[in-house]
Amino acid sequence: MDNKKTLYRRYRPSNFNDLVGHDTVKDILESQLKKRSITHAMIFAGQRGTGKTSLARIFAKVIQCKKPINDIDPCNNCNSCNEFNRESHPDFFEIDAASNNGIDEIRSIKANITTLPALSKYKVYIIDEVHMLSNSAFNALLKTLEEPPKHVIFILATTEQNKIPPTIISRCHVYNFNKLNLYDMKKKLIEVSTLEGYTLNEEVANEIFYISDGSLRDALNYLEQCMTVSENVITIDKLKKLFYVSSKLEKINLLINVFKKNIDYVITMINDFDKKGIDFSIFLLGLLEILKEIIEYKICNNKLYLKVLEEEEAKNFLSFHTSSIIQLTDLLTEAYVKTKNTSIGVQIILLQITKFHFNKLISVNSEASPLQYEKKDLNDKTLVEQNKKQNIKETDKSNAHVSENVFNNKTILSLDDDKKDYQLKELLRNNINNDINVYFDNSKVINELINANKEKRLLIENKLNDFFSLLDLENDLSNILIPLYSSKVVASSNECAIFVLDNITLTNWIINKLEINEIRDKIFNFFEIQFLIPITKEQWIHIKTEFMDLKNQNKLPTYIKQDYNSFSYKKTKLSDDKEDKFLNDVKEHFNDFDIEVEK
Numbered sequence: 270m271d272n273k274k275t276l277y278r279r280y281r282p283s284n285f286n287d288l289v290g291h292d293t294v295k296d297i298l299e300s301q302l303k304k305r306s307i308t309h310a311m312i313f314a315g316q317r318g319t320g321k322t323s324l325a326r327i328f329a330k331v332i333q334c335k336k337p338i339n340d341i342d343p344c345n346n347c348n349s350c351n352e353f354n355r356e357s358h359p360d361f362f363e364i365d366a367a368s369n370n371g372i373d374e375i376r377s378i379k380a381n382i383t384t385l386p387a388l389s390k391y392k393v394y395i396i397d398e399v400h401m402l403s404n405s406a407f408n409a410l411l412k413t414l415e416e417p418p419k420h421v422i423f424i425l426a427t428t429e430q431n432k433i434p435p436t437i438i439s440r441c442h443v444y445n446f447n448k449l450n451l452y453d454m455k456k457k458l459i460e461v462s463t464l465e466g467y468t469l470n471e472e473v474a475n476e477i478f479y480i481s482d483g484s485l486r487d488a489l490n491y492l493e494q495c496m497t498v499s500e501n502v503i504t505i506d507k508l509k510k511l512f513y514v515s516s517k518l519e520k521i522n523l524l525i526n527v528f529k530k531n532i533d534y535v536i537t538m539i540n541d542f543d544k545k546g547i548d549f550s551i552f553l554l555g556l557l558e559i560l561k562e563i564i565e566y567k568i569c570n571n572k573l574y575l576k577v578l579e580e581e582e583a584k585n586f587l588s589f590h591t592s593s594i595i596q597l598t599d600l601l602t603e604a605y606v607k608t609k610n611t612s613i614g615v616q617i618i619l620l621q622i623t624k625f626h627f628n629k630l631i632s633v634n635s636e637a638s639p640l641q642y643e644k645k646d647l648n649d650k651t652l653v654e655q656n657k658k659q660n661i662k663e664t665d666k667s668n669a670h671v672s673e674n675v676f677n678n679k680t681i682l683s684l685d686d687d688k689k690d691y692q693l694k695e696l697l698r699n700n701i702n703n704d705i706n707v708y709f710d711n712s713k714v715i716n717e718l719i720n721a722n723k724e725k726r727l728l729i730e731n732k733l734n735d736f737f738s739l740l741d742l743e744n745d746l747s748n749i750l751i752p753l754y755s756s757k758v759v760a761s762s763n764e765c766a767i768f769v770l771d772n773i774t775l776t777n778w779i780i781n782k783l784e785i786n787e788i789r790d791k792i793f794n795f796f797e798i799q800f801l802i803p804i805t806k807e808q809w810i811h812i813k814t815e816f817m818d819l820k821n822q823n824k825l826p827t828y829i830k831q832d833y834n835s836f837s838y839k840k841t842k843l844s845d846d847k848e849d850k851f852l853n854d855v856k857e858h859f860n861d862f863d864i865e866v867e868k
């Protein structure tokens with residue numbers, strides 16, 4: 270590394286072809302050059318390090334060149350090009366608005382534009398980071414932009430277009446510079462490495478792409494640092510020495526274990542990444558890229574979609590259902606949004622993965638049978654043994670609940686076969702998706718609402734927020750309260766709190782815990798209450814409506830004091846023979862579709 274110039278400066282593009290990405294903007298500018306019809310005021314907007322200033326310089330150089338090659342490339346031979354290369358062109362001005370508020374610069378531009386160019390047809394002014402100009406500088410610039418002389422061209426570059434006054438924007442053509450895509454950046458990184466005498470492992474190129482967040486300048490800086498610790502080949506181990514990133518193999522391993530529901534392994538792995546100081550938003554980006562490829566590969570059965578994964582690697586995921594993969598992708602996307610700029614990335618990922626682990630997966634999927642019910646794996650070793658047993662029992666119950674509804678709907682059985690199949694499927698699906706919580710009837714909840722007070726609700730809400738923002742996964746209580754993570758405390762009296770949970774699975778989950786005396790006491794002590802009512806969103810909507818109706822009609826009953834010890838979290842269960850009858854009915858009607866019903 271004899272050359273003192275950084276890689277980024279050394280490999281700065283000198284013509285349109287060298288510039289990576291931004292094909293649309295390049296097309297527009299090239300077409301202006303070919304038609305010799307140049308826009309007088311332009312805004313180049315986009316993220317840092319994507320090539321805005323580089324492209325502005327190339328464009329300026331070609332405009333000023335005396336004999337451009339094919340109209341779009343500088344000849345590098347004429348006196349204009351020579352002056353440009355010596356950085357002493359009399360008609361080219363580059364101003365950095367970030368270094369001062371710019372009023373003096375803009376005033377001198379105003380004075381300067383009235384004189385004709387010395388060497389070329391145009392005077393070109395690039396104002397970098399233009400959003401940093403002060404208000405008075407913007408006003409001065411506006412006057413200049415209102416009636417610019419024909420020989421003047423302005424290129425305003427910015428990373429924050431929203432900070433530019435609309436009056437300025439309306440006088441300019443705006444060109445957006447997107448983040449570089451994986452393909453373009455990888456190509457450039459490999460090209461630069463080869464020219465520098467290094468072999469760049471493709472996996473490393475992928476990781477550099479993720480950590481640089483689409484900025485080529487950052488990416489080349491990372492590459493340069495890797496070169497300082499590498500001999501000839503830049504491997505993932507070298508990159509890991511400098512920045513803590515996870516390898517592709519580690520990511521694939523993690524995903525496979527998430528799908529196989531080896532939750533112990535997954536938690537250990539993520540905690541291990543956390544100890545090493547991984548940046549979880551970058552880690553998630555890598556996971557999402559892999560998941561996206563798997564989905565495309567599975568749906569289209571075409572290896573052309575594989576850019577990060579090898580086909581052999583993608584095949585590992587063929588046995589997992591597409592709907593599960595999509596569901597995990599959704600949850601991790603949510604996690605990605607939440608992990609940006611936060612120090613609790615590890616907790617968010619763990620919670621989202623646990624959510625995935627416990628969610629019931631029901632989907633109607635065209636690629637497989639019309640109705641599929643993915644079995645919920647209950648072998649979660651992180652729960653205490655006792656709780657585990659309760660959980661399995663509870664799942665039986667909730668299926669029994671679904672069963673009851675389908676079984677009782679006798680009208681279906683008299684319809685003709687096609688309709689029968691269809692309606693039975695619909696009914697089954699609706700019942701699974703919109704399972705109604707039957708633990709507490711509306712009147713019990715309304716009675717508690719009458720006695721509720723805002724102060725206690727806020728106290729509980731704050732307790733819960735504090736708990737999750739300082740979440741310590743080693744703490745026993747974390748394991749107990751996790752189902753309440755995305756819940757909402759809708760009301761509370763000094764004795765009893767009402768929690769609304771996203772779905773029946775989470776509601777069942779917390780109820781399973783409440784059935785165990787020891788755990789129940791811990792929860793109640795934590796919130797300083799004597800009772801907790803968990804309900805689903807759906808039930809809450811009904812109760813709220815009923816409560817408001819009663820209130821509006823002045824018909825709210827008086828509060829009846831409760832003996833909370835007599836409340837039960839138990840639910841009645843269908844008798845076994847009824848269940849068998851139901852299963853037989855369902856199997857009979859679904860045999861064509863290979864339906865799996867969990868018993």
Ligand SMILES: [Zn+2]
Pocket residue numbers: 333334335336337343344345346347348349350351
């Ligand atoms: Zn030239």
